[in-house]
């Protein structure tokens with residue numbers, strides 16, 4: 001049902017700082033800007049929005065998928081842009097797994113950002129955007145008081161698939177979107193950062209009205225209040241704002257064409 005992250009919204013204590021970091025250093029194109037809000041569009045299918053706020057900011061975690069062939073260049077460009085990668089305890093900056101590589105860094109509000117690549121991702125399917133060759137937003141992080149029960153809920157109501165399950169960590173997956181579900185007691189890597197729940201507004205794309213109908217029925221059956229309007233179903237669950245949005249321009253077979261393991 002869910003095909004991708006259509007947008008993520010975060011509060012910021014400095015729109016000017018956000019503009020410098022995402023606009024100048026990361027070269028994310030600006031889609032719109034007002035005195036209260038700035039929206040970047042790092043890829044055609046994903047918008048990253050920041051709204052001016054007078055509240056303390058809990059750091060969010062976002063990971064951008066980049067093409068494997070562009071990864072080393074992306075890390076170099078990050079450093080050239082004056083963005084220092086975070087280090088693991090052994091001093092290394094790039095982590096390697098069985099399927100890929102990743103590097104972490106932070107923005108001016110302390111959000112924990114990541115560039116990640118996977119060898120199984122086919123590179124010709126999506127355009128590699130900007131100086132870092134970003135393909136899509138892969139991850140957003142959600143610290144939860146009761147992670148296992150939210151994991152079951154995401155499976156049941158949002159029809160998400162799950163991977164890498166443990167007591168304190170799970171990927172809940174819909175298409176290219178990986179929701180990183182973590183227990184609040186687990187710290188983010190690589191700098192052992194406390195997992196405070198961020199004020200993140202998450203919009204998932206769905207391909208057709210049937211998906212919205214199914215979600216509406218499932219939310220009603222679970223007793224979760226929701227609002228449906230203009231091709232969107234919005235609801236609040238476990239302290240987070242979630243939206244399912246009709247995004248007919250995102251091909252539903254794209255995750256499979258990318259070669260993502262759980263997309264079939």
Ligand SMILES: [Fe+2]
Nearest residue numbers: 063114139180
């Ligand atoms: Fe991550």
